[in-house]
Amino acid sequence: xxxxxxxxxxxxxxxxxxxxxxxxxxxxxxxxxxxxxxxxxxxxxxxxxxxxxxxxxxxxxxxxxxxxxxxxxxxxxxxxxxxxxxxxxxxxxxxxxxxxxxxxxxxxxxxxxxxxxxxxxxxxxxxxxxxxxxxxxxxxxxxxxxxxxxxxxxxxxxxxxxxxxxxxxxxxxxxxxxxxxxxxxxxxxxxxxxxxxxxxxxxxxxxxxxxxxxxxxxxxxxxxxxxxxxxxxxxxxxxxxxxxxxxxxxx
Amino acid sequence: xxxxxxxxxxxxxxxxxxxxxxxxxxxxxxxxxxxxxxxxxxxxxxxxxxxxxxxxxxxxxxxxxxxxxxxxxxxxxxxxxxxxxxxxxxxxxxxxxxxxxxxxxxxxxxxxxxxxxxxxxxxxxxxxxxxxxxxxxxxxxxxxxxxxxxxxxxxxxxxxxxxxxxxxxxxxxxxxxxxxxxxxxxxxxxxxxxxxxxxxxxxxxxxxxxxxxxxxxxxxxxxxxxxxxxxxxxxxxxxxxxxxxxxxxxxxxxxxxxxxxxxxxxxxxxxxxxxxxxxxxxxxxxxxxxxxxx
Numbered sequence: 431x432x433x434x435x436x437x438x439x440x441x442x443x444x445x446x447x448x449x450x451x452x453x454x455x456x457x458x459x460x461x462x463x464x465x466x467x468x469x470x471x472x473x474x475x476x477x478x479x480x481x482x483x484x485x486x487x488x489x490x491x492x493x494x495x496x497x498x499x500x501x502x503x504x505x506x507x508x509x510x511x512x513x514x515x516x517x518x519x520x521x522x523x524x525x526x527x528x529x530x531x532x533x534x535x536x537x538x539x540x541x542x543x544x545x546x547x548x549x550x551x552x553x554x555x556x557x558x559x560x561x562x563x564x565x566x567x568x569x570x571x572x573x574x575x576x577x578x579x580x581x582x583x584x585x586x587x588x589x590x591x592x593x594x595x596x597x598x599x600x601x602x603x604x605x606x607x608x609x610x611x612x613x614x615x616x617x618x619x620x621x622x623x624x625x626x627x628x629x630x631x632x633x634x635x636x637x638x639x640x641x642x643x644x645x646x647x648x649x650x651x652x653x654x655x656x657x658x659x660x661x662x663x664x665x666x667x668x669x670x671x672x673x674x675x676x677x678x679x680x681x
Numbered sequence: 682x683x684x685x686x687x688x689x690x691x692x693x694x695x696x697x698x699x700x701x702x703x704x705x706x707x708x709x710x711x712x713x714x715x716x717x718x719x720x721x722x723x724x725x726x727x728x729x730x731x732x733x734x735x736x737x738x739x740x741x742x743x744x745x746x747x748x749x750x751x752x753x754x755x756x757x758x759x760x761x762x763x764x765x766x767x768x769x770x771x772x773x774x775x776x777x778x779x780x781x782x783x784x785x786x787x788x789x790x791x792x793x794x795x796x797x798x799x800x801x802x803x804x805x806x807x808x809x810x811x812x813x814x815x816x817x818x819x820x821x822x823x824x825x826x827x828x829x830x831x832x833x834x835x836x837x838x839x840x841x842x843x844x845x846x847x848x849x850x851x852x853x854x855x856x857x858x859x860x861x862x863x864x865x866x867x868x869x870x871x872x873x874x875x876x877x878x879x880x881x882x883x884x885x886x887x888x889x890x891x892x893x894x895x896x897x898x899x900x901x902x903x904x905x906x907x908x909x910x911x912x913x914x915x916x917x918x919x920x921x922x923x924x925x926x927x928x929x930x931x932x933x934x935x936x937x938x939x940x941x942x943x944x945x946x947x948x949x950x951x952x953x954x955x956x957x958x959x960x961x962x963x964x965x966x967x968x969x970x971x972x973x974x975x
Contacts, residue, residue: 481865488783514867521865525858528881537876538866587862594866 434459434598434628435480440494442475444487449475451652452494457645459597462620462629464639464660467649468680473632476649477600479503480630481517482510498598515542518591522603524583526575526590531567534575534586538594553593560626561589562619581612585619592627599623601631605638617642636676640664648672720954727947735948739914740930744941749949751913752930755829756898756956758917759926762833763840763894770837771844772886778845779852780874799842807906810835815907827908830920835903840893847889851882884971891964895957901928927953 435457442450450472457463465473475484482503484490496503503513515538526534535554544550554571558564563585567578575586584604591599601620605613620629620642633639639646640660647657648669656669667673674680738748774795782788814831817823825831855878863873879886904926912933913925925933927949934946 483861483865486864511867511869514865519865521858521861523858525856525862527859527862527877537863541863541866541868541872541876590862590866 432459433457434499435630436495436497436500437476438495438497440476440479440492440496442472442479442484442493443491445489449652450479453654455647455654455657457628457630459628460624460626461644462624462631462642463645463647464643465630465632465647465649466634466636466639467655467675469634470651471649472652473647473649474602477602477630477632480598480600481514481519483519485510515594516596517598517600518594518596519600519602520584520587520591520604523607524580524587526578526583526586529575530572531575531578531586532571534590535593538590542594557589557593558586560592560623561585562615562622563589579612581608581615584608584612584616588616588619588623592623596627598628598630601629603632603634606634613638636664648675650675723947723950723954726944727949727951730944730948731951735945740912740933741914744939744945747934747942747945749927749930749952751916752925752927752949753952754916755909755913755924755926755929758829758920758924759833759836759898760894762830762920763837763897764890766834766837767840767844767893768890771841771890772848774841774845775848775852775886776874776878779849780870780878795842795845799846802902803839803900804902804906806835806839807903809838810903811907825921827923828921829917829924832904832907832909832924832926833920835907836897836900839900839903840897843893843896844890847893848882848886851885851889852878854885855881884968888964888968891960891967895960898926899928899953899957901932904929905932927956 433456435455437453437455437457440450440453441448453472453476465477467473478484479492479496480498480503484492492504498513498517501508527537529537532554535557536550539550539553544553555564555568558567563582566582567573567586570577575583578586584607588599588604605616608616617638620631623629624644631639631643643660645657646660646663648655648663648667648671650671656663656667656672658668663672664676667676734746735748736753737750738746739751740749741747778788778792782791810831812818814825814834815827817825825834859877859881860873863877868876909923909925909929913923915922917924931946931949931953934942934949937943
């Protein structure tokens with residue numbers, strides 16, 4: 431396994447608030463990396479720097495280096511549209527568009543210029559299959575995405591992200607709004623997707639990180655306290671603060 | 682366990698509740714009642730004037746031959762000019778303010794101005810229209826004269842702030858999570874606006890536009906100001922011709938001494954009210970139709 435994302439000495443400020451402090455972290459390709467930590471620790475902020483969703487927030491300042499495949503994300507040679515095509519994102523709340531299931535999946539390919547109907551059909555089917563949703567929805571692709579259950583909507587959102595053919599998939603607490611069974615399905619799906627995609631996920635749920643991730647990173651007050659192979663981090667954390675957090679002494 | 686209740690105090694509370702209930706019903710009834718009295722009075726006075734020739738004749742000195750044709754055509758011209766103009770300008774400004782403009786002091790300043798403009802008396806727009814469109818600020822080549830176009834442009838200015846505010850509210854009601862979903866797929870701002878924001882906001886925007894236009898077609902004051910004619914026995918050939926509209930014609934008939942002309946005015950009001958009610962109904966239908974889809 432090789433490093434796909436390389437974060438070095440990254441600092442991020444919201445106005446005068448120092449939200450990320452000197453974060454240095456290599457992320458392995460085709461693996462699941464989980465960010466854990468208490469609310470406000472900066473884990474979601476770091477996730478959002480990976481597809482530059484922070485660009486839209488006024489007064490954000492970023493220092494340091496963040497590279498994907500050796501290319502600096504915050505440099506002029508990177509088009510943010512292309513970056514977001516390569517780095518897909520799934521949000522906390524399922525957020526399908528108020529359109530049909532088909533049009534939800536086709537949204538991404540269409541904005542990137544694909545208009546050919548048979549090509550779109552192919553992408554829609556493949557994406558839905560990859561998100562293990564195809565068998566459940568194949569007979570009513572024209573129905574509104576809102577007719578699906580919450581868990582199905584979230585898998586639809588994953589399929590929608592896959593439709594533009596990304597390399598990296600960001601999941602921002604993607605199961606926190608779902609019931610346990612839907613959560614389990616998403617977790618199984620993530621395990622499957624790891625074979626083809628690099629997954630970075632933020633989770634509030636330590637057990638989830640322990641269950642499915644390969645690497646776990648623990649954040650506290652904007653600092654990356656520790657990162658290690660998941661098993662190692664949960665069995666023998668090297669930092670006292672990590673140990674306190676995972677044993678439930680705070681957080 | 683129910684023994685500690687203070688019967689007397691509860692009775693008092695209930696009575697108070699009952700009286701307020703009555704007050705609220707009375708307040709609502711008053712509004713409905715006023716409208717009913719207005720409609721009944723107008724219908725009694727004007728219904729007998731609503732004959733086919735009323736819609737096909739020009740105004741006349743003989744009240745039994747007079748009709749509303751030139752006013753109806755003038756109003757139709759107005760709507761046809763105002764609707765596309767105010768849609769493009771109003772929605773464009775709303776998109777800029779909601780989606781593109783940075784949330785800074787300049788934007789707050791613009792916002793304050795638009796809200797203020799929405800509350801400015803219509804006669805002031807009449808004066809503005811007179812200077813800007815009728816006289817072209819004194820430049821002869823720009824002066825439109827007392828034409829349909831000058832009138833419709835003045836009315837467009839009048840409804841523009843209302844439409845901008847309505848469109849802004851409709852755009853703001855589109856959840857931010859949908860914008861994020863679109864941006865996260867690599868969409869540009871315009872792609873997001875076009876494919877996600879506008880489709881969700883358009884019912885609200887159209888409702889706002891219809892309501893604003895229905896206000897505009899009932900306005901009289903600014904048109905008196907810019908000199909709409911009150912006795913027009915021709916149809917405008919193009920937008921540079923002189924014109925009249927329904928409320929101006931009503932105004933003219935009301936100001937005559939003879940009873941028969943007052944009846945004509947009542948008939949004109951029936952036409953205008955019907956038009957307004959139809960527009961309001963279409964706005965409601967439009968909103969319901971899209972709400973169910975969402």
